[in-house]
Amino acid sequence: MSPSTAREAANPPDTQAQPGKTRMTYRDAVKAGLQDALRRDARVFLMGEDVGLYGGTYACSRGLYEQFGPERIRDAPLSEGGFVGAGIGAAVGGMRPIVEVMTVNFAMLALDQILNTAATLRHMSGGQLGVPLVLRMTTGAGRQLAAQHSHSLENFFAHIPGLKVVAPATVQDARSMLWPALEDPDPVIIFEHAMLYSVEDEIEQPAPEVALEGARVRRTGRDVTIVSYGGSVPKAIAASDALRVKGISAEVIDLRCLRPVDDELLKTHVSATRRAVIVDEGWRSGSFSAELSARITEQCFYDLDAPVARICSREVPIPYPSHLEQAALPQVATIVETVTSMMVRSG
DSSP states (O other): OOHHHHHHTOOOOOOOOOSEEEEEEHHHHHHHHHHHHHHHOTTEEEEETTOSTTOOTTSTTTTHHHHHOTTTEEEOOSOHHHHHHHHHHHHHTTOEEEEEESOHHHHGGGHHHIIIIITTHHHHTTTSOOOOOEEEEEEOOOSSOOTTSOOOOHHHHHTSTTOEEEOOOSHHHHHHSHHHHHHSSSOEEEEEEGGGTTOEEEEEESOOOOOSSOOEEEEOOSSEEEEEOGGGHHHHHHHHHHHHHTTOOEEEEEOOEEESOOHHHHHHHHHHHOOEEEEEEEESTTOHHHHHHHHHHHHHGGGOSSOOEEEEEOSSOOOSSHHHHHHHSOOHHHHHHHHHHHHHHHO
16 A cells, blocks of 8 residues: 555544543553554554564554454564564655564664664755654563563663654553654654553543653652653652652652653752652663763752762663562662662751
8 A cells, every 4th residue: 555545545533532531551551542543544554573463462452453454463573673674664665654572672683773774864865764663662671571571771772863762651651652653753762661561540531642752740849859761650659659658758750751851851850859869770880870860960960969869770681580580670669768868868
């Protein structure tokens, strides 16, 4: 199907949804976003390993193969470099592909396509070619999937100019961020944390429009700012609630977008609380938390009452045994302990 024919054949949005609130899981929110995009624009198709007949490794595309057919829901071979490259070609040709990479660890097999083609093609063509590609990747640990399926490598991709990198931490963002990602003229990577898929929450129905860029304050506070993203945001919120019992008012900032970072919001809020703690499931060395710490220090140095603190995963491949996996990851108790110590030291 040509792009022009696809546009003419596009299905209208679902008109049966009633205004109000609907309770659903993060997994179902991702699926609802996919359904909405596939209905809105017939140029949209989903491609990846096991996304079709199997229904997706994390069940985010269950039933879509039967609903939209094999041309729109395409099972790909075990070749990340191959099908990510095919997605890039389709995007350049006028389609709107959503390419699912089963886990961020496997994205290393497609890094050449992502870095040297998708992210650079607009620059190398003098602005003549764009790559409106959406890459969805599962990230993070906590499900005993061992070292090959459990790491948080968002920092690799947030380092690359030409990409936009987002990490929806809420059910609402999981539902609402896909369509604006598809409307972006350049490649967007969406990181979905594996431990969020079963989280339930109420979302607005029909889904409101959201911006891809811009952080959000998930908890207000006056004593310290906890900065996080993706799967670590619920831990930061739980820590904030525990700290209130101890008389410490901790705000929580959900970055939402890792490239570009909302520097203005960070500067405003950290300058007000005068303390910052960053929670990042990546490794500490060369981590995204290191970048955030540098930005906060550069912009807020004279407002800080304490050095910026970072809570990251242990510097080991993620273990398989549950007790070792949990010991390797940032936990609520660690956040509470770090913030409490910071408050004591800084008065």
